[in-house]
Amino acid sequence: MRTILIVGNWKMNKTASEAAAFVREVTPRLSVSPAVDYVVAPPFTALESVRAALGSSSPLQLGAQNMFWEDRGAYTGEISAPMLKELGCRYVILGHSERRALFGEQNDGIQKKLRAALAHDLKPILCIGESFAQREDGKTEEVLQQQLHGALAGLSLHSVTALTVAYEPVWAIGTGKAATTDQAVAAHRTIRAFLAKMWSANVADTTRILYGGSVTPQNIGALLQSDQIDGALIGGACLQADSFVTITTIAQSIGARP
Ligand code: 13P
Numbered sequence: 001m002r003t004i005l006i007v008g009n010w011k012m013n014k015t016a017s018e019a020a021a022f023v024r025e026v027t028p029r030l031s032v033s034p035a036v037d038y039v040v041a042p043p044f045t046a047l048e049s050v051r052a053a054l055g056s057s058s059p060l061q062l063g064a065q066n067m068f069w070e071d072r073g074a075y076t077g078e079i080s081a082p083m084l085k086e087l088g089c090r091y092v093i094l095g096h097s098e099r100r101a102l103f104g105e106q107n108d109g110i111q112k113k114l115r116a117a118l119a120h121d122l123k124p125i126l127c128i129g130e131s132f133a134q135r136e137d138g139k140t141e142e143v144l145q146q147q148l149h150g151a152l153a154g155l156s157l158h159s160v161t162a163l164t165v166a167y168e169p170v171w172a173i174g175t176g177k178a179a180t181t182d183q184a185v186a187a188h189r190t191i192r193a194f195l196a197k198m199w200s201a202n203v204a205d206t207t208r209i210l211y212g213g214s215v216t217p218q219n220i221g222a223l224l225q226s227d228q229i230d231g232a233l234i235g236g237a238c239l240q241a242d243s244f245v246t247i248t249t250i251a252q253s254i255g256a257r258p
Contacts, residue, residue, distance in 0.1 A: 001257060002206065002207075002257040003034075003036065003208070003256050003257075004035060005038075005164060005230060005231035006038050006231050006234065006247060007039040007040075007091070007093070008040045008041065008239075009041045009065060009233055009235050009238070010040065010043065010235075011043075011065070014043065015045070016045055016046045016048070019042045019043075019053075023060060024053050025241050026060075026245055027053075030248050031248050031249045031253075032059045033252045033255065035256035036231075036252050036255070037061065038060050038061065039063040039090070039091050040060050040062065040063065044064065047062060047064065047088070051088040061091065062089045062090060063089055063090065063093060064079070064093065065093050065096070066092070067092050067117065069109070069113045069116040071116075080116075081119070081122055082120060084122060085121070090122065090123060091123045091125055092113075092117050092123070093124075093125045094110055094117065095107075095113075095127045095147070096127045097168060114163075115159075118155075118163075124162070125210070126148075127168050128143075128144055128148060128165065128166070128167060129143075129144075129168040129187075130143040131143075131171060132170065135171065140169075140186075141190045144167070144187060144191060144194070145190070145194055148165070149194075149198075152198065157199055160203055163207055164209070165191050165195075165207060165210070166209075166211075166212050167187045167209060168233060171213075173212070173235065175214055178214035179213060181222050181225065184223060184226070184228075188209045188211070188228040188229060189228060192205075208231060209228070209229070210231045210233045211223055211229050212232060212234065215232045215233075215234045215237055216237045220232060221254070224250070225254075227257045230257055231251070232251075
């Protein structure tokens, strides 16, 4: 069984006090169920205030948007896995297309980050996805397989169980043009087939695969109708309390995957 996972990636939005106010507002309004996990990924500067605002009983778990692979040292501007752990992070988003496109991240570095996250018991959410041009050229499957191979090659069967994959087509991010459920399902099947080939049918069956890219309260229900789609990685629609709460209500009404 795969529990649905809804992740709010806040990107570079909300100061520490704005972030704390947001979680204080939404926490009592969330639809809670053992069939759905909720994660918020604020900027690094808001992790501490969000953790304090969540307290010990909130259904929201904490995630980070990135990290570096070394534990400590002369790496100006970077943040390590032990630092995130101490702040209460359980998840970390890695390889987001904005990091690949704007900050030059490549598969080999993403793989090092992924291994470091796993070594410190952080659950990585690996983002992959094709550009519009790659889709037009019929290269979607090839791109997804390359990104998966680049980030995951050589990972042990044991460590891969903590992995979540997020399929985020670049053309759908922040554009208001979400993938159709059929497009997302096709990509998720490619990802699952890769996991089955690289590890096992069991890994393919148990790994959560999220969809991301212009997810809203209006389209989340249709996306989650397919049991191939185990949740969503959401940017803009998670920044407003009302839309975030509505998304959690819809996810909760759908429940876990068989
Ligand atoms: P939007 O939901 O704003 O399209 O962002 C998606 C995303 O990049 C989440 O990581």
